Every structure is written in C-alpha cells, then in structure tokens.
Amino acid sequence: MLFSPTVISLVALLTSTASRKAWHRLTKSEKKAYIDAELCLMKKPATLGLPATKNRFEELQAIHQIPASITHGVGAFLPYHRLHMHAHERAMREECGYKGAQPYWDEPRDAGRFASSSVLDPVTGFGGNGAGALRCITNGPFARFVNSLGPGYRTSTPHCIHRIVNDTVSLMSGQAYVDECLALPNYLSFWPCLELAPHVGGHGGVGGLMTDPIASPGDPLFYLHHTWLDKLFWEWQARDLPARLADISGPNTPLPFGSTPPPSDSTPAGLPIFFPPLDTLPPLDSLIPPPDAPLPEGDPGNVTTLSHVLNMLGVIPSATIRDVMDIGGPLLCYEYV
Numbered sequence: 001m002l003f004s005p006t007v008i009s010l011v012a013l014l015t016s017t018a019s020r021k022a023w024h025r026l027t028k029s030e031k032k033a034y035i036d037a038e039l040c041l042m043k044k045p046a047t048l049g050l051p052a053t054k055n056r057f058e059e060l061q062a063i064h065q066i067p068a069s070i071t072h073g074v075g076a077f078l079p080y081h082r083l084h085m086h087a088h089e090r091a092m093r094e095e096c097g098y099k100g101a102q103p104y105w106d107e108p109r110d111a112g113r114f115a116s117s118s119v120l121d122p123v124t125g126f127g128g129n130g131a132g133a134l135r136c137i138t139n140g141p142f143a144r145f146v147n148s149l150g151p152g153y154r155t156s157t158p159h160c161i162h163r164i165v166n167d168t169v170s171l172m173s174g175q176a177y178v179d180e181c182l183a184l185p186n187y188l189s190f191w192p193c194l195e196l197a198p199h200v201g202g203h204g205g206v207g208g209l210m211t212d213p214i215a216s217p218g219d220p221l222f223y224l225h226h227t228w229l230d231k232l233f234w235e236w237q238a239r240d241l242p243a244r245l246a247d248i249s250g251p252n253t254p255l256p257f258g259s260t261p262p263p264s265d266s267t268p269a270g271l272p273i274f275f276p277p278l279d280t281l282p283p284l285d286s287l288i289p290p291p292d293a294p295l296p297e298g299d300p301g302n303v304t305t306l307s308h309v310l311n312m313l314g315v316i317p318s319a320t321i322r323d324v325m326d327i328g329g330p331l332l333c334y335e336y337v
C-alpha cells in the first residue's frame with residue numbers, strides 16, 4: 001500500500017487550516033479535549049536537556065523563560081509569541097492527540113470581571129483564584145501541578161500554580177484599550193500599545209504566576225491570553241494587507257533592566273494604566289537576566305527585521321519573523337473564527 005491511513009491523516013493534519021476559537025464558544029467536550037492535552041504535555045517527560053525541565057509542558061515554558069530578555073520590550077515581541085503559541089498548539093496536536101486548535105480568551109468580555117470568567121471555572125475551565133499564603137490554586141485540573149521553572153529566571157524553586165486575580169488590572173483587557181491599539185498606523189506604534197495595556201491586563205488581571213514576566217507560561221492560562229493577543233496582532237495586520245505582512249520594526253535589544261522607557265505616543269490617550277501591586281510580583285532579583293542570556297540572531301543591527309530568528313531551542317524548529325507574519329502561510333496555517 002502506497003499511503004497508509006496514518007500517512008494520509010498526517011498529511012490532512014499538516015495541510016488543513018486550524019480554526020482557533022474563543023474558549024467560551026467551545027463545547028464542554030472541546031474544552032475537556034484541550035485540558036486533557038495540556039495534562040498530557042505535563043506528564044510527557046522532557047527530553048531536550050533544558051535546565052530544570054521535567055516535562056514537555058515545562059520545555060514549552062523554558063523557550064519563553066530562557067530568551068525572555070530579548071523577546072519583551074522589543075520588536076520581536078509579537079512574532080516571537082506567535083510562534084510560541086504555534087509550538088504549544090503543535091505539541092498538543094502532534095504529541096497528545098489533540099484534534100482542535102489553540103483556543104483564545106476573549107478578554108474584553110471578561111475585563112473587570114475575570115473572577116467570574118468561564119475561563120476560571122473549576123469544572124470546565126482552568127480552576128479559579130489562588131488561596132492561602134502562597135496563593136496556590138485549589139481546584140480545577142491543574143491544582144496539583146508542581147512547576148519547576150521560575151520565579152523569573154530561577155530554576156531551583158518548585159512551586160504551585162498561583163493566582164491573585166485583580167479586576168482593576170483586568171480592566172486593561174477591555175475593548176476601549178484594544179481599539180486604541182488597533183487604530184495605530186504602523187507596527188512601531190502598535191506593538192508597544194498592545195504590549196502595555198491589553199498584555200498587562202491579562203497577565204496582571206490573573207496575577208500570581210501570570211504576572212511573572214519570565215516564567216508565566218507555567219500557568220496554562222498563558223496560552224489563552226497570548227493567543228488572544230496574537231488574534232489582535234492579526235486583526236491589526238488584516239486591516240492593511242498585504243502591506244502589514246512586511247511591517248516589522250522596533251529595537252532588537254530592550255532597554256537595560258530597571259531603566260525608564262522613553263515617553264511614547266502608544267500609551268492609550270485618556271485611559272488609565274494599572275500595574276499589579278509590587279508585592280504581588282516575583283522577587284525583583286529573579287527578573288535580572290543571567291549573564292549567559294541569549295542575544296538576538298539574524299539581524300545585523302539594532303532594528304528588528306524580517307530576517308530576525310525566533311529560536312525555539314529545539315522544541316520545534318526555529319523560524320524567522322518572515323515565516324510567521326502570515327498566519328495563513330505554509331508554516332502556521334491557522335485562522336481566527
């Protein structure tokens with residue numbers, strides 16, 4: 001036989017467009033299939049030798065933790081996280097038998113009321129808020145998970161998934177903030193706008209592990225949040241195609257740790273910015289990049305270009321920003337519905 005059924009279904013898997021839907025629109029059994037695939041990644045042993053990683057879920061966390069100093073506050077922020085979401089979706093589908101696509105959290109629906117979001121449902125969702133001194137989550141499918149990476153760049157402090165929901169900070173995931181960003185004319189103004197309010201709204205609104213700028217993929221909600229941001233990136237791109245398949249810019253190297261960013265026109269006009277309270281952040285010294293933190297690859301200068309390499313540390317093959325600018329392109333092949 002020329003093509004076995006396995007080969008044929010593999011080809012179908014590789015060539016069909018994955019339709020990414022909002023979490024609240026999934027059926028109960030679709031939600032369960034996604035959660036089961038996440039639990040499967042958490043049980044699958046790590047094989048890549050990345051520091052402290054015990055399972056496949058943590059390998060996906062490590063590809064965020066290790067290069068975090070060159071993937072935030074830089075032009076590569078959105079393309080990097082786009083490929084990271086794809087890596088997670090791909091691992092679920094190819095290694096854990098998941099048939100669906102990566103869902104996203106439709107955060108404007110829940111802005112200011114994350115605490116009662118269906119995403120935090122203890123039975124059909126990701127479990128609720130944290131409790132007790134360590135703010136560990138106490139219910140839902142991930143309540144017993146012990147995470148090896150973090151806080152920050154540390155790899156020596158196993159911990160629970162912890163949350164400190166803050167529905168003042170979650171207001172920044174609201175539609176008014178989103179609309180301010182989507183109206184901006186170029187990537188250089190759009191990206192910092194999205195990285196500030198909607199990005200911080202989801203991270204700081206959930207709180208705890210999610211406010212850790214380095215190790216936050218230890219909370220599975222990270223993937224729903226960043227897939228929503230990716231959807232917004234695509235919505236912005238789709239307003240001016242094909243031009244915005246090539247619009248990339250921004251610095252390659254972030255400002256030194258602790259420095260104040262220059263005043264920017266990308267702060268939403270008239271909308272307040274809320275940061276999570278300082279005492280809910282990881283220890284500040286855990287957020288200082290180690291001396292051997294990776295450096296940008298693929299760009300000759302200090303400006304992010306299409307040739308910039310997004311290094312996936314072997315979890316999936318690395319790619320360039322050019323490869324991920326079109327979500328319908330041969331590498332990614334998904335859509336938002």
Ligand SMILES: *[C@@H]1O[C@H](CO)[C@@H](O)[C@H](O)[C@H]1NC(C)=O
Pocket residue numbers: 166167168169274275276277
């Ligand atoms: C939520 O965050 C805001 C902004 O930092 C802060 O003023 C407020 O005290 C926080 N609320 C809770 C319940 O921690």
Ligand SMILES: *[C@@H]1O[C@H](CO)[C@@H](O)[C@H](O)[C@H]1NC(C)=O
Pocket residue numbers: 253254255256301302
């Ligand atoms: C790139 O920018 C960073 C941060 O501003 C600076 O420290 C570094 O010297 C710059 N490198 C080059 C090659 O200009």
Ligand SMILES: [Cu+2]
Pocket residue numbers: 064072081213
């Ligand atoms: Cu990130």
